[in-house]
Each structure stands twice: as structure tokens, then as C-alpha cells.
Amino acid sequence: MKGLSLHELQVLHTVIAKVADRINRLATDTTHGASWLTRQAISTLSLAAKESQAETVEQFIDELRQIVRTLTTARPGMVSIANYACLFLSQVLAAKHQKDLPTLKSHAVAKGMELIKASKQALSRTVEYASGIIKDNDTIATCSYSSTVCQVLAVARHKDTKFRVIIAESRFGGTSYGEITAAELAKHLIPTEIIADSNIRHKISGVNKTLLGADAVIASGYVVNGIPSLELARASKAKQIPVYVVCETAKFDFYGYIHEYPQPGFDAVPLNLCKALITEKGTMTPDLALAYIQQKAEEMAQMLVE
Numbered sequence: 001m002k003g004l005s006l007h008e009l010q011v012l013h014t015v016i017a018k019v020a021d022r023i024n025r026l027a028t029d030t031t032h033g034a035s036w037l038t039r040q041a042i043s044t045l046s047l048a049a050k051e052s053q054a055e056t057v058e059q060f061i062d063e064l065r066q067i068v069r070t071l072t073t074a075r076p077g078m079v080s081i082a083n084y085a086c087l088f089l090s091q092v093l094a095a096k097h098q099k100d101l102p103t104l105k106s107h108a109v110a111k112g113m114e115l116i117k118a119s120k121q122a123l124s125r126t127v128e129y130a131s132g133i134i135k136d137n138d139t140i141a142t143c144s145y146s147s148t149v150c151q152v153l154a155v156a157r158h159k160d161t162k163f164r165v166i167i168a169e170s171r172f173g174g175t176s177y178g179e180i181t182a183a184e185l186a187k188h189l190i191p192t193e194i195i196a197d198s199n200i201r202h203k204i205s206g207v208n209k210t211l212l213g214a215d216a217v218i219a220s221g222y223v224v225n226g227i228p229s230l231e232l233a234r235a236s237k238a239k240q241i242p243v244y245v246v247c248e249t250a251k252f253d254f255y256g257y258i259h260e261y262p263q264p265g266f267d268a269v270p271l272n273l274c275k276a277l278i279t280e281k282g283t284m285t286p287d288l289a290l291a292y293i294q295q296k297a298e299e300m301a302q303m304l305v306e
Contacts, residue, residue, distance in 0.1 A: 019048045019067060027074035030175065033147030034215050034251065035123050038080040039116050041071045045088050046112030049105050057101050064089055064108070077224055077263050079216040080250040084115055122248040123148065125280035130211070130246045131155040133278070136162050138208045141236065143168035143197075144226025145177040145184075146213020148246050153211075154188045164191040166207060168200055168228055172265040177226060197228045201235045210236040214247035215266065217277065218258050219293045221286070222268040230267035233274065242275035249279050252289070254296045 022044045026037055048067050054060035068089050072082040091111045092104065099107055126148065134140065134156040140163055142149055153165060165185060170177040182192040195203040204210075210232060216224040223229070223245050236243050262268050271277075271286035278284075284292065 018051070019044060022047070023067075023070055023074050026071070031180070033145065033150075033213065034075075034078045034080055035119065035248065036147055037075065037078060038084055038250065039119050041074075041081045042084050042088060042112050042115050042119065044071065045085060046109050046116075049092075049108035049112065052105060054101070057096055057104060060101060060104065061093065061096060064092060072257070077215045077258065077266055078251075079218075079253045079257055080119075080248065082257050083250050083252075083254065084119065086255065088112060088115055119248070119250065122250060122280040123151070126246060126248050126278060127151045127155055129280070129282060130244070130278040131159065131161075133209065133244065134161055134163055135208075138163040139206055140165045141168075141204050141207040141210040141232060141241070142166075142181065142212065143178060143228055143232045144170045144213065145180045146225070146246070148248075149211050149213045150181060150184045152246055153185055153190055157188045157190050164193070166193050166195055166204060168197050168232055169194050170226060170228060171197060172227055197231065200228065200231050201238070204232075204235055204239060204241065207236070207239075207241050210241050210243040212243060212245050212269065212274075214245050214251050214277075216251055216253050216258055217245070217247065217271075217289060217293070218253040218268075219256065219290065219297065221271045221290060223271060223274065223277075224258065224262045224266055224268055227265055227267050229269050233269045237273045243273055245269075245274050245277045247277065247279060249281060249292070252293050252296070254293060254300055256297070 026040055029037060045067060052060055052063055054063055068085045071085050075081055088111060092108045095107050096104060130152040167178040167181050178194050182194055185192050212225050212229050214223045214225050233243050274286055276283045276285055277289045
């Protein structure tokens with residue numbers, strides 16, 4: 001919650017301490033993936049709406065605006081949080097002239113629940129599509145920790161597909177995110193091998209496919225994901241191993257949130273290193289994904305004009 005003005009802090013304090021505590025936990029969480037954290041962010045907005053002590057519609061909207069801003073900056077690299085938070089706010093704003101304050105609060109809570117359901121459905125479809133590319137006797141390479149990638153592999157295993165996974169240790173800040181991934185996959189009896197980040201190029205011979213998660217897909221043609229995604233993608237490309245990015249379209253940066261190089265611990269992977277992105281809408285080539293981002297950005301800009 002860095003960079004908040006005194007007024008913003010006072011607004012957050014006025015709402016409830018529980019909301020500020022949730023945002024702080026979301027900002028410092030290092031064990032969950034972007035999809036799970038996004039649903040936590042939506043849940044936080046619903047809680048704020050439910051517990052708001054605002055006395056007017058204007059005060060209520062001001063509270064929500066401040067919380068949306070705080071959630072967006074709490075995890076600046078996770079575009080899905082910003083996308084869903086802004087969608088939540090836009091749906092509340094669309095109803096503010098048609099409802100009294102108690103009804104508007106109930107409306108906001110209901111919209112939050114709807115968005116959580118939509119997020120889960122998008123993730124489920126993405127996982128189902130992506131699990132279909134994994135075949136018997138495949139060797140899959142991955143890195144960092146992506147709850148989405150882990151779910152893809154778990155679903156494939158539960159379909160009785162037999163495969164193994166090579167995981168880069170993905171060490172950052174004293175934590176091996178590859179070990180976290182391996183521990184998660186072990187719950188589903190998926191054979192894994194952890195390799196040193198420095199040895200990726202020499203250890204992925206025999207790999208059939210590389211799967212990467214994503215915190216964001218940005219219009220400049222990059223996927224933002226945990227290190228060492230760039231090294232793994234480059235090594236895969238050099239060995240003609242197809243690289244697939246698995247994520248919901250909520251992680252596409254329609255609004256242009258990301259202007260700087262990724263935060264420490266993250267890589268920007270050029271989409272030209274990737275074969276395709278697998279989303280809830282199906283499989284997209286990099287060019288199609290970028291065209292989709294451009295189309296949605298233009299639609300949103302037009303909505304603002306209108």
C-alpha cells in the first residue's frame with residue numbers, strides 16, 4: 001500500500017480494518033498464483049461494499065474507487081486484479097443513478113460474487129483446453145509457480161495421461177518456486193525433476209512441450225511471468241520445443257497498466273518465442289492474442305468516450 005495519500009489512508013481506515021488487512025496480505029502473498037489472488041481481490045471489494053459505513057452514494061463510490069486503486073497498485077504486475085477490479089467498479093457506477101444506497105451496496109456485493117464465478121469458469125475452461133495438449137509419454141518443461149499450470153497438469157494426470165515434468169528451480173529471494181511447483185504436482189503423483197536455473201539449456205533435451213503461466217500479457221508483445229521464464233523460453237525455442245502460455249484473457253493488459261520492465265523476480269518473455277496462448281476462449285497464436293488486446297482496448301476507449 002505504498003504511495004497512498006493521507007486522505008486515501010483515512011478512507012481505507014473508515015471502511016474497515018479487515019479490508020486493509022486483506023489488501024496487505026494480498027500484496028505480500030508469495031504462495032498463490034495470480035488467478036487465486038484475483039478472486040481474493042474481488043472478494044475484498046465485495047467485503048468492502050458489504051461493510052461500508054458510507055452515508056451517501058457518493059461516499060460509497062469514493063470508498064470503492066480508493067480500494068480499487070489500492071488493490072491495483074498492491075500487485076502492479078498482476079493485470080487480472082486490475083481488470084476485474086475496474087470491471088467491478090464500472091458495474092457499480094452503471095447502477096449508481098438507479099438505486100438507493102442500501103440497494104447499491106447489495107448490488108455491489110452481488111456483482112462481486114458474479115465476477116468470482118466468472119473467474120472460476122474462465123479458469124476451468126482454460127485448464128480443460130490446455131490439458132488436452134498433453135499426451136502419453138510427454139516430457140513437459142515449466143518453471144516458477146503457476147497455479148494454473150499446476151491445475152492443467154493435475155487434470156491431465158487425472159485423465160490417466162502418463163507424463164513427467166522437468167521444473168527449473170526458479171530461485172528468487174531465497175525461495176525455490178520450482179520446489180513449490182514440484183510439491184504441488186506430487187499430490188497428484190506426477191513424476192518431476194527439478195533442475196538448476198543455470199543448467200536449463202543442457203537439461204531440456206527430450207522435452208516435448210514447455211508450459212508457462214502468466215501474470216500479464218501486454219500489448220507490446222510480451223508475457224510477464226516468474227523467472228527464469230525468459231531463459232526457459234529461449235532454450236526451448238533453440239531446441240524447437242513449442243512453448244505454450246496458459247492463462248485466462250483477464251490477464252491480457254487491455255488498459256495499458258504495465259509501462260515498465262517487470263518487477264524483480266519476473267521476466268518479460270517475447271511472444272515470438274511462443275507457439276500459442278491457451279485461454280478460456282481457446283488457443284490463440286501470438287498475433288491473434290495481440291489483435292484481441294488491441295480490439296478490446298479500442299472498445300473500452302470508445303465506451304469511455306460515450
